[in-house]
Amino acid sequence: MPRCRVCGRRAKYYVPWSNAWFCPEHFIRYVERSVFRVYEKYIGGRHRRVLFAVSGGKDSVSLLHILAPKLLSEGVDVSILFIDLGIEGYTSKALKIVEENASMLKIPLIVSRLRDYGYTITDVAELYFKKLLRRPVCSICGMVKRYLMNRIAYEEGYDLVLTGHTLDDAAAFTLVNILSGRIDELVKIKPYNPGNHKLIARGKPLLFTYEAETKWYVEARNLPVLRVKCPYTPVEEGLVSEIKAMLHRLEERHPGIMRMYMRNLIDKLQPAISREIKESRLVYCSVCGMPSSTDPCGFCRIRSRILELKRGVEG
Amino acid sequence: MPRCRVCGRRAKYYVPWSNAWFCPEHFIRYVERSVFRVYEKYIGGRHRRVLFAVSGGKDSVSLLHILAPKLLSEGVDVSILFIDLGIEGYTSKALKIVEENASMLKIPLIVSRLRDYGYTITDVAELYFKKLLRRPVCSICGMVKRYLMNRIAYEEGYDLVLTGHTLDDAAAFTLVNILSGRIDELVKIKPYNPGNHKLIARGKPLLFTYEAETKWYVEARNLPVLRVKCPYTPVEEGLVSEIKAMLHRLEERHPGIMRMYMRNLIDKLQPAISREIKESRLVYCSVCGMPSSTDPCGFCRIRSRILELKRGVEG
Numbered sequence: 001m002p003r004c005r006v007c008g009r010r011a012k013y014y015v016p017w018s019n020a021w022f023c024p025e026h027f028i029r030y031v032e033r034s035v036f037r038v039y040e041k042y043i044g045g046r047h048r049r050v051l052f053a054v055s056g057g058k059d060s061v062s063l064l065h066i067l068a069p070k071l072l073s074e075g076v077d078v079s080i081l082f083i084d085l086g087i088e089g090y091t092s093k094a095l096k097i098v099e100e101n102a103s104m105l106k107i108p109l110i111v112s113r114l115r116d117y118g119y120t121i122t123d124v125a126e127l128y129f130k131k132l133l134r135r136p137v138c139s140i141c142g143m144v145k146r147y148l149m150n151r152i153a154y155e156e157g158y159d160l161v162l163t164g165h166t167l168d169d170a171a172a173f174t175l176v177n178i179l180s181g182r183i184d185e186l187v188k189i190k191p192y193n194p195g196n197h198k199l200i201a202r203g204k205p206l207l208f209t210y211e212a213e214t215k216w217y218v219e220a221r222n223l224p225v226l227r228v229k230c231p232y233t234p235v236e237e238g239l240v241s242e243i244k245a246m247l248h249r250l251e252e253r254h255p256g257i258m259r260m261y262m263r264n265l266i267d268k269l270q271p272a273i274s275r276e277i278k279e280s281r282l283v284y285c286s287v288c289g290m291p292s293s294t295d296p297c298g299f300c301r302i303r304s305r306i307l308e309l310k311r312g313v314e315g
Numbered sequence: 316m317p318r319c320r321v322c323g324r325r326a327k328y329y330v331p332w333s334n335a336w337f338c339p340e341h342f343i344r345y346v347e348r349s350v351f352r353v354y355e356k357y358i359g360g361r362h363r364r365v366l367f368a369v370s371g372g373k374d375s376v377s378l379l380h381i382l383a384p385k386l387l388s389e390g391v392d393v394s395i396l397f398i399d400l401g402i403e404g405y406t407s408k409a410l411k412i413v414e415e416n417a418s419m420l421k422i423p424l425i426v427s428r429l430r431d432y433g434y435t436i437t438d439v440a441e442l443y444f445k446k447l448l449r450r451p452v453c454s455i456c457g458m459v460k461r462y463l464m465n466r467i468a469y470e471e472g473y474d475l476v477l478t479g480h481t482l483d484d485a486a487a488f489t490l491v492n493i494l495s496g497r498i499d500e501l502v503k504i505k506p507y508n509p510g511n512h513k514l515i516a517r518g519k520p521l522l523f524t525y526e527a528e529t530k531w532y533v534e535a536r537n538l539p540v541l542r543v544k545c546p547y548t549p550v551e552e553g554l555v556s557e558i559k560a561m562l563h564r565l566e567e568r569h570p571g572i573m574r575m576y577m578r579n580l581i582d583k584l585q586p587a588i589s590r591e592i593k594e595s596r597l598v599y600c601s602v603c604g605m606p607s608s609t610d611p612c613g614f615c616r617i618r619s620r621i622l623e624l625k626r627g628v629e630g
Contacts, residue, residue, distance in 0.1 A: 178576070178579070178584065179575065179576045179579065180579060181576075181579025181580075181582070181584065183584060183587050246561050246564075246565065249561075250557070250558075250561065257494060260495065263496070264493070264494065265493075265496075267496070268496040268498055269496065269498060272588045272589055273588055274588070
């Protein structure tokens with residue numbers, strides 16, 4: 001019977017990349033410490049008003065429970081942001097989970113509704129399936145979330161937004177960027193982006209945390225998480241998922257290789273890439289006033305297109 | 316029955332990354348043209364005395380037959396270098412093959428013997444198996460070949476050394492460098508290194524050529540190539556081979572992805588990496604006078620260690 005490395009009691013979780021067994025209690029501490037270390041190394045104590053973007057999935061729920069109590073104990077003002085994308089049969093379940101977590105931790109919850117901008121992701125999906133929109137639903141949805149996260153944080157005076165991006169996705173995504181030569185995308189994936197003016201600083205404290213760790217963390221702590229998938233998750237998955245599956249096979253034979261890669265990417269490769277590549281020039285959108293690389297910004301452009309299409313479909 | 320894309324005759328070779336069938340004759344032309352393009356783009360016509368490093372394997376033999384006649388027709392002085400590593404039961408076969416190719420093309424052959432420096436790779440392997448040397452045989456052999464290639468080219472007045480490194484190995488090797496954060500190694504893999512003074516320019520015109528292409532090229536042209544493996548090829552292969560196998564699986568589903576990656580690495584990622592990383596300071600070895608990052612150079616250090624060990628073993 002395997003024993004916990006810390007207390008010698010019956011172990012439940014084997015962490016191959018640390019070659020260690022843990023009981024649930026010490027597994028929880030192990031994950032929390034590793035996330036604290038990332039937070040301290042890359043993000044630090046300079047932020048006083050922190051917004052956790054929580055979807056209700058295992059990653060963002062883990063992040064919230066790992067980091068929010070610590071920040072609260074340090075006197076940081078903490079809130080949760082839930083983005084209501086208006087996905088029928090999905091968003092309401094997700095919101096319930098997030099409300100449950102917010103009240104467990106007694107943290108204020110801000111709900112931002114895409115519907116307030118005149119449409120929902122269900123509208124986007126319908127237009128896409130009717131071939132009236134060519135850009136995939138997930139791509140629009142991702143852009144919308146990034147936009148709203150930043151806009152709410154700016155309007156409500158937060159100085160840091162934290163998201164639950166984990167190692168597995170980031171490793172696969174950055175490798176695809178390397179394979180396809182998208183250097184500008186490659187340098188954007190970081191544990192910390194400092195932001196400026198209307199671009200609020202953003203942190204990814206789980207960037208070195210395996211998905212398996214957040215899965216076991218919510219299990220060990222019995223946290224409420226959303227168990228259903230978004231209905232628009234594509235059946236046929238793309239290159240990123242393929243590379244992710246490859247990385248998982250590689251990880252089986254070389255435990256820790258994904259984390260090693262991410263550390264090398266962040267600490268060695270990205271700093272070696274010249275500054276010119278890093279900084280894409282920002283302008284302010286003439287419609288909404290938020291920072292963007294184009295004018296109008298991606299959000300306002302797609303929004304006006306969708307509202308126009310909706311009028312066409314309905315009219 | 317598939318038809319050749321060029322002449323419509325019965326096709327024999329399917330090239331998935333170009334989605335094209337070719338008859339043997341037009342496959343040969345297709346490969347030759349693609350290598351000429353790489354040579355012209357990255358290496359160009361500035362070199363007048365070119366040394367082909369030929370091992371006898373399919374890659375270096377292909378390179379020789381693709382490029383040497385073209386360079387000769389342009390009035391370039393061309394020779395072949397064979398490095399006699401003194402591998403029992405292997406080197407003599409390889410030399411015969413290289414001699415055959417040299418006389419087919421009527422190109423002078425220079426044979427450089429490691430034995431003239433007091434030892435052979437068979438000595439290295441024996442010391443390694445006796446655990447008197449810790450550095451793997453292939454690692455020492457690779458260093459020895461790079462050293463002798465450069466030294467012979469310098470001493471004999473060549474201004475360019477060409478080697479048969481193909482896409483498959485280079486893609487796997489550079490990806491391992493990315494995973495392990497060896498940025499200095501990553502920027503070394505290029506189609507062209509200009510060299511300076513005693514460091515002779517080096518070219519890898521097959522850097523965008525798949526191994527499958529050289530395999531079919533020697534088959535289509537019925538060229539003499541070495542069919543045996545070096546006896547010291549490790550049975551248990553390392554991370555590079557594993558990544559290479561992964562890339563081959565990925566290539567099956569995404570034909571051309573390895574070549575796309577290599578183009579992006581060479582044309583986008585490497586140029587984005589700052590100059591400081593690229594240039595490791597060179598000194599001249601106080602023993603042999605050749606350029607190196609250490610003094611004495613790797614070749615002279617390992618040589619004196621091996622000669623000492625040989626005296627010990629024999630004495």
